[in-house]
Amino acid sequence: MTDTNSQLEKAFDIIQINPEKSLANFDEILENNSKNVEAMNGKASAYMKLNQINEAEEIFDKSIEIKPTPTALINKGIIAKKRQDYESALNFFNQTNKLNPRMKNITCILKNEVFDCIDLEDDNSELTLFNKEVNLLIKKGLEYKKENKYWDSLECYESAIQKDENASQYLDSLIHEINIIIENKFLFKRPEYDDTQISRLRIEGLQKLLLEANPYEALTYFNRVLKIDNQDIDTLNYKAIILFNQNKCNQSIKYFDKCLRIDENYHYALFNKSLVLLRIKRFKEAVFCFEKLLNNPESYSITKKYDTEDIKKINQINMG
Known part of the structure; x- marks a missing residue:
């Protein structure tokens, strides 16, 4: 194990117990290599744990410029969700899937949390990615979801995808959730x-x-x-x-x-x-x-x- 790997392992161990203390460990690594993406993501994750979102986002952005990673993209999605920028959140989670399809189970949960945040009572609460007809189908599907009417919900999502194929990558998590309901039966x-x-x-x-x-x-x-x-x-x-x-x-x-x-x-x-x-x-x-x-x-x-x-x-x- 190289010295850098040993330092990273130590820093990631500390982050769980004392994220503030771990910042110094990540800084030490970055002094020797300012473009060490793993250390950058670690430092940003420490800031996330300290709820210093702006500092975390700035580092994740720099990290993504050097090399996009699932860690940085997922955290960018979480930050966007915190700021109620739901479309950006969904886009970051989709980018994560493209980079590493094995992350799909995690991103499905995160994407569904984003959909749960959409205000169904607000007529102006729409995803600008889609036209009005597709938005209405998505919102209707989410309403059915809250009522546990999963077959009706599925019908709405699949109709939305028929109207706009681009909706598939955004609604896959909601459809996956219904598949799990069926599988559990x-x-x-x-x-x-x-x-x-x-x-x-x-x-x-x-x-x-x-x-x-x-x-x-x-x-x-x-x-x-x-x-x-x-x-x-x-x-x-x-x-x-x-x-x-x-x-x-x-x-x-x-x-x-x-x-x-x-x-x-x-x-x-x-x-x-x-x-x-x-x-x-x-x-x-x-x-x-x-x-x-x-x-x-x-x-x-x-x-x-x-x-x-x-x-x-x-x-x-x-x-x-």
Whole structure:
């Protein structure tokens, strides 16, 4: 480890305990190299912790001029949000995504916090990035969001994107939030442990998925199960859920269908498939899954899992 790296590590350790004291450590590094971006971002972050926003912003700006980094861009977005400059905040978070797509989970949360700040009662509160029609759709979607009407909210966001493709990069966080709501409703059978390789792999995969929120690693375990037994119906259902998590809706449906070819009344797959079909607007097929569950007395405990918004959406389709 170089002296500079050692100094940086020490400064970042101190910043958590005593941000004011850490400023001297970052200054020492910057005396030797005034363009050390990591030290600049560290010093600016210390100022953020001290709530000295102007000082922090000035350093982040200089840092970005030398080399844009996710740290600087995210903090610039946070500063813009504090100043109620919501469009700039969204733009900085979008720039972060372009620079490092792996930051998307973090920027989605931050972008949604920005949307939560928009005054829906104020007719003059609009994003100048979009025309009046798109703004109305976005605001209507946000109103539905506050009322937990997520299907109606989704309809507004997707209509806004149809009107203006540029809206996609701004509304992706709101759509991602709805996808998470849908994903959290998915049903699956919890495996019972027995001393077999398949059982161990299933349980380890679910631990990765549910406890560690690591769907990519979970998928490697489920794929190993399916190499041993490609007809393992519960694991096919787990894999379909992960494919939805990865925005691969058509592949997700393909794996739910594999479950249903093994057992046409496998209610976990019927329920989950109906939600994915609703999500991608294949409404008639979604209603078919719903009615198949409804007409099976053994599935009563499953149909109760549909919430009010799901039933409302299905009724709208039937009435249409």
